Amino acid sequence: MKMVMAIINADDAQTVVSNLTKSGFSVTKLATTGGFLKTGNTTVLVGVEDDKLDDVLAIINKHSHSRKQLVPATSEFGIGMIHTVPVEVSVGGATIFVMDVERFEKI
Numbered sequence: 001m002k003m004v005m006a007i008i009n010a011d012d013a014q015t016v017v018s019n020l021t022k023s024g025f026s027v028t029k030l031a032t033t034g035g036f037l038k039t040g041n042t043t044v045l046v047g048v049e050d051d052k053l054d055d056v057l058a059i060i061n062k063h064s065h066s067r068k069q070l071v072p073a074t075s076e077f078g079i080g081m082i083h084t085v086p087v088e089v090s091v092g093g094a095t096i097f098v099m100d101v102e103r104f105e106k107i
């Protein structure tokens with residue numbers, strides 16, 4: 001068994017979760033925050049049998065889209081002036097970790 005931990009854009013979360021659920025996968029959705037942008041994203045946990053892993057990854061891949069986002073970057077001139085300019089970063093589709101599950105129990 002594998003545990004898929006996928007960090008996805010909050011705007012894609014509902015579509016990803018509903019398509020995973022529709023395909024019969026159990027999903028847990030967590031509200032998370034990216035350390036760099038400090039904006040909300042969504043982490044989806046899916047425990048899945050090995051032979052279904054590719055199906056889960058395909059659904060996440062299909063419904064997660066990358067986006068450009070502007071972040072303020074500041075430069076210091078050393079004379080007490082700080083200049084802020086927006087810098088564009090590309091965020092997502094999805095950042096996915098796949099882990100082996102040593103033991104799985106439902107009590």
Ligand code: 2BA
Nearest residue numbers: 007033034035036037038039041089090091092093094095
């Ligand atoms: P954030 O940390 O808010 O990062 C958002 C985007 O900013 C990243 O998109 C990347 O394009 C850029 N970025 C992140 N750290 C950077 C840095 N030190 N310098 C320059 N640019 C940087 P993604 O790579 O698609 O990541 C989207 C979100 O996925 C991240 O949000 C974070 O929440 C998560 N993530 C990505 N890689 C991760 C990792 N190795 N471990 C844990 N979480 C990760």
